[in-house]
Amino acid sequence: MIMPLIKGLQITISHMFKKPVTLQYPTERPDVKPGFRGLHALNVSHDKAKCVACYLCPTVCPAKCITVEAGEDANHDKYAAKYEIDMLRCIFCGYCVEACPVDAIRMTEQFELANYSRADFTYTKERLLEKK
């Protein structure tokens, strides 16, 4: 009867000398592993978004959270006049990155996406471009 109790306490006490497994978030930051699928970012090349508005990401997106509208620039080239991701719908599957033929979108390590209003979850092209 007393033996199991002592055994239990032994385990408990032994843990007091081990490294804790929990992370003291937010004072401690997690070590994000490579391949992590966080917030999207639009890649930039020559001061312009690489995106050519081919619509493959909204086509492949299973959550239908990407809205693209193409425009024609001064050189008659195609560019994304509008590029929006509705983060409330996004399931972070990463298919958009996989589908992109011009390496224009990637997923960053940023995972802190909480916000105060619904509108703030709509990531416009400007917001997605910000972090280079």
Add this chain to the structure above:
Amino acid sequence: MVNLTINGKQVAVEKDATIYDAAKACGIKIPILCHDKKLHPFGGCRMCLVEVEQMKGRLIPACTTPVTEGMIVQTTTDEIVKARKLVLELLLLKHPIDCPVCDAAGDCDLQNLTYEYKVNMNRFVDEKFNHEIDYENPLIERDMNRCIHCGKCARICDEIVSYGAYTFINRGIEAKMGTEFDGPLNCEFCGSCVSVCPVGALNSRPFKFKARWWALQKTKSVCSYCGTGCQLTLGSKDGKVLTTIYDENQGFHNGQLCTRGRFGYQFVNSDKRLTTPLVRKNGKLQEATWEEALAEVTSRLSAGKSDPASVAALATPRLTNEELFLLEKVFRGTIGTDNIDHSAGFAHEALTKGAVASFGVAASPSEIADIQKSNLLLVVKSDAYETHPVIGFEINLGVKRKGVAIRIVSDKKGKLTRLPGAKTTVHTPGSEVALFNALCKSVIDQGLVAEGVAGLDALKAAVADATAEKAGVTAEEIAAIAKDYATAEKALIILPIGLGYPGHNAALASAAGNLAILTGKIGKEGSGLLIMGEKNNSQGAVDMGIYPKGTGLAASAIIDGCANGNVKTLFVAGENPVVSYPNRKKVEKALENVEFMVVADLFLTETAALADVVLPACSFAEKNGTYTSLGRRVQNVRKAIPAVGLAKSDFEILSAISQALGGARYNNQGEVFTEIAATVPAYKGLSQAGLKDEGAVYPVSVAAKLVPVQAKAVAPAAGKLAMVTGSALYHCGTMSRFGEGPMYVCPDAYAELNVADASALKIAEGDQVTVTSATGAVQVAAKVGKRVPQGVVFSPYHFGEGSVNTITDGAEVTYVTVAKK
């Protein structure tokens, strides 16, 4: 029939079939890039290579090789696949592979075949093309870097459109598809080349970057411009019609369209569309709710019930059969007025009076399919091409492929007159009836009258003094046409009608009918008279009875009634009399004078601006229903997008009015069609579901009768030019003004003069000129050419600014003076 074996399958095909046709017939797909079922075989791309056992040792193209008895064909052996892969590799060597930004992606034959044949590497290395891309053209963008040299654009432009805008220039690896002197594209802009281009070398510029092909919702419908009744597929996304999609299996025309059909769809989502009802308050049109607007309309109309003669309705033949039927029921039935009309009253006379008198039916005795089955076409006015361009393609094909002879009697030359073997007789303006009477007389004089024609003596007497001189042509010309026409085994007369052609009335339909009846060219395949209604549902409007049947007022009398106060309430459904009816000043005055006018339209037209209540209506893309085309084909129109703004279809508007007036109630337009099928004899047995995609031609029983008609003498005015009106190739009615495509190509009104007249008046192309008649004066741009004969001016009627009806008054010919501004 020839029997052969393809991939072990037995198949029997016609002896003029190719291996490709035979394979298609038994459901075997052979890949093609340069072949099109509408065009002559070309054999350029080498994708369709197959193996024939009797010709072992080499691969032969399926699309150019005719079948022979006992042929044993293999379409996919390892060797064939290897050869096709090589062809694709060589094509991809020069192709830019910019699929992410190419609008053809998803609908690209090269892309699909590359995927199908798993060509993911290339053994060869070479530089890409570096041709200049034509971004300037507002309708067709040409990126010859993507071109695979299939030549389809050049062939369709030559074989079907008969324009010849493209050709191969240079040789070998430097060969490219070019225009004359490699300059800018300056053609009819029908977009046939864009439709057949297997890659993205030719693109529709208005659709550029608008959406990807796979994201479009495709709706099969019918074009809402002219009366040809071309089927088209609307590509829409997010409630907007973005493009028309080519489908080679649609309609008698195999997906061919003209400028308006292919590039004129933007009116559907135009910014100028009315989105809310407007009611006139304090002299100004102000936004109102539907309840408010409809309450005002119904209270006026129900007040009119006690004095039905003071109520009138003008409807456009652009509405669906269901809407026109309901309109007729509300006005003729519930309100009890016979003052209903459409198309200015004269533009449907050829059917409602002429055809009725001559053939006993208010429809053409012939249908579109007769064009290619005929031996000789007698076309009244070269304008048949301008009014109905896709019928023009049928004529081109008939003449060039089937060897159909063509005779044109016209007051000017045009594209049809340049067809191979075409003989054109240019008569004096306004003398069409005199010309047909002279033809009848010549047929009688030459003893070419068919046996057993009743009423011959009355006609003989009537045409006794019909000489060729009265039509301004020589007796030899008349005798030659009469002989060619009468001796042809099958001969078809083509007569376009419309608001621009006041001379194409009942008398002309009967005069033309007389010639057909006299020579026995009626009631058999490939013969007869094809009366071509101007608008998409001109035939339907006639079938639904949108014209005065008893003592009611015709359109011109309704306008007069508005002016003198006899008509107090006018309901206008889509018509734009201010621009399209003769004598603009008179019409404007009348419509300003009428006590109460309601206009239901898509746009705030010149007419709607004068109304007391304006109701926003729906375009053809926003509703279901049926149209009846000029060949009597009833076809389904299908809804592609939700209504724009608060707009309601004319069916919804009319059914709300009908209910408020205590008339019939309908839940949906389908119920109306059921009633049409039950009450309109010609539509008996039809159902919307039964019409399917191809529609149905309703039969007519023709009781042909000679109807002697007297030609109206046209008194030429000395020192003046004879002005004739009509259609421009890029426009139809006044609606195409709201489509961007037609407006890029033909934005303004113009007057077309002969070079000799122009130089005498010192007018150059593009000069602003003032055209003055007894009715008024108008300023338009001058166009100088050799198409119109000396002493004649031609002007299209579609435009609001510088509208030609400012100077016309409903006469066949208007005598004008032209002076440089």
